[in-house]
Amino acid sequence: MAFVVRKRREPLPWWGSCLVFLGAVAVALAVGGALLSFQGKPAWRGMGILLGSPVGSVWALEDCVLKAIPLFLCALGVGLSFRMAVWNIGAEGQFALGAVGATGVALTWGATLPAWVLLPLMAIAAMVAGGLWAMIAAALRVWCGANETIVTLMLNYIGILVLEFLVFGPWKDPASFGFPMTAEFAPAALVPALPGTRIHWGVVLCLVVGVLLSWVLRASRAGFEIAVCGQNPAAARYARIPYAAWVAVVLVAGGALAGLAGFLEVSAALGRLQPSIMTGYGYTAIVVAWLSGLRSGSVAVVALFLAALRVGLESLQLDLQVPAAFGTMVEGTMLLMVLVGGFWTRYQIVRRQA
């Protein structure tokens, strides 16, 4: 009896992707648990902490939402370019530049401008800084044909070093006892929390951006042209759709979104710029974007889920002294397993007809 691989006429609908996602999570957790017990740590207890602690208290739930905000914004930006098979993996660096841009505004005008002018100004500065950072990759891709994957990744390293240069040098707070950090922001430069919670107004911003972006992608001419460019660049060029321009647009827009996330993180979560702001949201965002199947609604769900894993990981670090790299490993395994599972949604294995 022989079997052959055959392409499905229609890829499996949403439930197929859901099953693949759950399967990938299960495999990743199993691998994680096996590694924990390999290091002589209680695997079942570890998994309990990882999954239980994020939903164990209101405080932890708030943490999940707070961490999901930057993940959501970065993943929207990354996913936007993935739709066009443009591989922007530079959210980490764009996030850093966004934080730098917002900090520049906060340190310059923090004492003089009122919050309702200052905060929008910080947001714009962050988006411009993140967007310009991505523009480097866009320009090199469009004019030189330079591979945007490598350029955006290199810009991650450089962007983080720019941030470090500033907080170790010109922006260092003289009163910080030598620690690399800027002075605390003025109260007007802090994004306030929603009444009665620790969650800041950035979550509302996410909602607005998410709805707006999914409308643009679904119902506007721009969304249509991006979709055509992504599915068939040759057809797009034939239809006089400016392919190169859209490449630049999705890269720069992704940079602006990651920059916005950097602004929210530095202003709402930390209140000052310091190297610890870089916790790899930009890399996790790649996982979020692909796991969500590039649908805006699912991005929110997956961002919340991976944020919860990060919260769980923090407890795991405290309780069982598990290194932070454990989370990276689990995320990578999930992504790889989703890729493997994607085979099943697109292909089927059938018995060869005699």
Added chain:
Amino acid sequence: MTAEMLLPVLAAAVQAGTPIFYATVGEILMERAGILNLGVEGAMLLGALAGFWMSMATGSPWLGLAAAAGAGAAACLLHGVVCTYALANQVVSGLALTILATGLANFLGTPYVGLAAPGFDPMPIPGLREIPVLGPVLFSQDVLVYFSYALPVAATVGLSRTRWGLRLRAAGESPTACRAAGLSVARLRLGACLVGGMLIGVGGAYLSLAFTHLWTNGVTAGRGWIAVALVIFAFWRPGRAMVGAYLFGGVMAFQLRLQAAGTAVPSSLLLMLPYVLTIVVLAVSSRWGRFFGAPAALGINPEPSE
């Protein structure tokens, strides 16, 4: 700058370039077979850890080297299997491998941070070391550097003069023609992953067994990505990769020396140099390289045939 000052920098350039060189040749083999591997950074780091761990456990750097080659090959084979059998997007699978393998290496490596293992020390070659300039620069290195001198010839001859090399390139240029000739594209591509992955793993082990004898988390520090960029710079040719790798080694060595000399330039700006250079080199060679294209089926998985 006098010769006495320049020679140590050149020697350091060769040393710093060697791990990148190994990884670049490994990536060239894979890309020539049609597998785009963005997991070099991860596979290299895993190789570095496996080599260090084995050398520390057994006391033999040679066993460490073998373990590193095995780990690199295993990582790249994982990517190869996901691409050839599960027909997954090669870009995303490579990224997944990097995320997975860096996480795994830093997770497993954390208990060993700062520990030392026996490694490879410089072994000047008697006779050759006396040659002016070339002696101190090329022939006063460790044994892994000497091995790497054979790589361009071996890889070039292997790819252009052997049956396996020609078939491997066919899998990267035209999988359909390859299949029509009765060859298994999957097997050829996985073979490239195996050999390429071993080289990438050895490149990683160079960092933990020869460059330093210590374990540091994230010891590769972007060298795997530089290797991916160098493949394009080298127009997929192993000989040119050597030039590129030493160029990068030179910048890294120069930057370290400036830091050690206590220059007024902040270290964060110096550390940017190799990454900025990568972007410049990539932009320039992409502009020229349109005439020396990539393998035609690079990154493309052939659809399963009935």
